[in-house]
Amino acid sequence: MKAEKTHLTSLKINGEDYHLELLPWMSLLDILREKIHLTGTKKGCDHGQCGACTVIVDGKRILSCLTLGVMKDGAEITTIEGVADGKKLHPVQQAFIDFDAFQCGYCTPGQICSAIGMLQEGKAATREEVQELMSGNLCRCGANKGIIDAIMKVKEGGYHE
Amino acid sequence: MNNFSYTKANNVDQAIAELDGDIRNKIIAGGTNINDLLKYFITKADKLVDINSISENSIIRLDNGGVRLGALHTNADTAYDPIIEERYPLLSKAILAGASAQIRNMATNGGNLLQRTRCYYFYDINTPCNKRDPGSGCAAISGYNRIHAILGQNENCIAVFPSDMCVALAALNAVVNISGPNGNRVLAFAEFHRLPEDTPHIDNNLKHGEVITSIDLPEKGFQKNYSYLKLRDRSSYSFALVSVATAFEIENHTIKEARIALGGVAHKPWRVAEAENFLTDKKPNQENFSTAANMILEGAKGYEHNAFKIELARKAIIRNCFMALHPETQRPGAKPSL
Numbered sequence: 001m002k003a004e005k006t007h008l009t010s011l012k013i014n015g016e017d018y019h020l021e022l023l024p025w026m027s028l029l030d031i032l033r034e035k036i037h038l039t040g041t042k043k044g045c046d047h048g049q050c051g052a053c054t055v056i057v058d059g060k061r062i063l064s065c066l067t068l069g070v071m072k073d074g075a076e077i078t079t080i081e082g083v084a085d086g087k088k089l090h091p092v093q094q095a096f097i098d099f100d101a102f103q104c105g106y107c108t109p110g111q112i113c114s115a116i117g118m119l120q121e122g123k124a125a126t127r128e129e130v131q132e133l134m135s136g137n138l139c140r141c142g143a144n145k146g147i148i149d150a151i152m153k154v155k156e157g158g159y160h161e
Numbered sequence: 162m163n164n165f166s167y168t169k170a171n172n173v174d175q176a177i178a179e180l181d182g183d184i185r186n187k188i189i190a191g192g193t194n195i196n197d198l199l200k201y202f203i204t205k206a207d208k209l210v211d212i213n214s215i216s217e218n219s220i221i222r223l224d225n226g227g228v229r230l231g232a233l234h235t236n237a238d239t240a241y242d243p244i245i246e247e248r249y250p251l252l253s254k255a256i257l258a259g260a261s262a263q264i265r266n267m268a269t270n271g272g273n274l275l276q277r278t279r280c281y282y283f284y285d286i287n288t289p290c291n292k293r294d295p296g297s298g299c300a301a302i303s304g305y306n307r308i309h310a311i312l313g314q315n316e317n318c319i320a321v322f323p324s325d326m327c328v329a330l331a332a333l334n335a336v337v338n339i340s341g342p343n344g345n346r347v348l349a350f351a352e353f354h355r356l357p358e359d360t361p362h363i364d365n366n367l368k369h370g371e372v373i374t375s376i377d378l379p380e381k382g383f384q385k386n387y388s389y390l391k392l393r394d395r396s397s398y399s400f401a402l403v404s405v406a407t408a409f410e411i412e413n414h415t416i417k418e419a420r421i422a423l424g425g426v427a428h429k430p431w432r433v434a435e436a437e438n439f440l441t442d443k444k445p446n447q448e449n450f451s452t453a454a455n456m457i458l459e460g461a462k463g464y465e466h467n468a469f470k471i472e473l474a475r476k477a478i479i480r481n482c483f484m485a486l487h488p489e490t491q492r493p494g495a496k497p498s499l
Contacts, residue, residue, distance in 0.1 A: 066267065
């Protein structure tokens, strides 16, 4: 057993600064959920296969289950709790409600963070490309049509921030 | 995960010093594979050396006309780099066929080369596996071997190397730049990954204590005639059953140079020089493509659940040759004409 040396790590999460003593093997996902108590980010497979843990780190969507917290010292992290503007939902959140883009809701925080990241990346022009670039987020309820409909509506300017 | 210590390296020399040639000291870059392997107790580490602060993270034009891919540049940033899109579209397409957008945002070029097989039995620590536990046997040979090798394998190991990016790098004759305790060295891409032979636990020829610093692409990018075809059980976010990277140089309706690399079929990206030489100075037609496909698949051997891959690979090679004649089939959403 290794001595459990912690590392002082600074994270800006949804605009707030946190200075945490972290064990090296703690995933960013577990840190968000267990240490910061931001439980919106979900643990699905914990192995990078489902996308439920997707968060936005320094502007890029990534999988928090395959990220060690200590590696993100100084990073800015946005979780599902940080995407709305006060009480006004993010356009992607509103579109998910309007287009019935979920059933059980477990994949939804990851889907929404992933969609926001994808729209910022600006690489998807067509519906097929949106589907392809959202393929890292699985929905076991099969709400995929609503998910893509919602994203397309936002993409086409149907909602305004 | 077992408990490990963690340190950051700020430059290549520091990373090599921290590794200290010890197999239990591991590099972490994107982390997409090693974190998974640590969680399953397939890889055990005493120390992780985080190399994300090292400056090998860009794409540079080389004086010889080629391009250098920094080992720490992400797969996504590489695929979408304007130089890569314009000059090496085969590489861009292959990268974008792999993993998911999130993983490509994390995964690095160096790490892509070092990812390990996704053989189910390698991942299941309750089963024998010569790659995970040398000498314990291979559970895949008599098990569910749908995704396994048809070329270059033996009774020790029938795992396949899962990368898409590396199939294109193999076709493009990339070169791997390596630094280690004894200085720098260069490995041709074909020499980087290994066949299982008697040491299936050794995936590649990177030695303990060495790090990949960059990958060089030669000047020739085959922008006019190229295609990456990936066949898998679902249309996205799945490893290849068979993939093919094909590139041609064509003059006056005659093939002047051909490159064909297969993925998902062997312990390394698979190329057969005789087949590529056969196509040189030939017409690009069904008969010649079919002959080349047979040459590439000579000696292929299937098992209970993957024998279909031999015929699948044959058809994929031929089809992808035709697609390379019509690179517009590489547009997103474009349907192949065949």
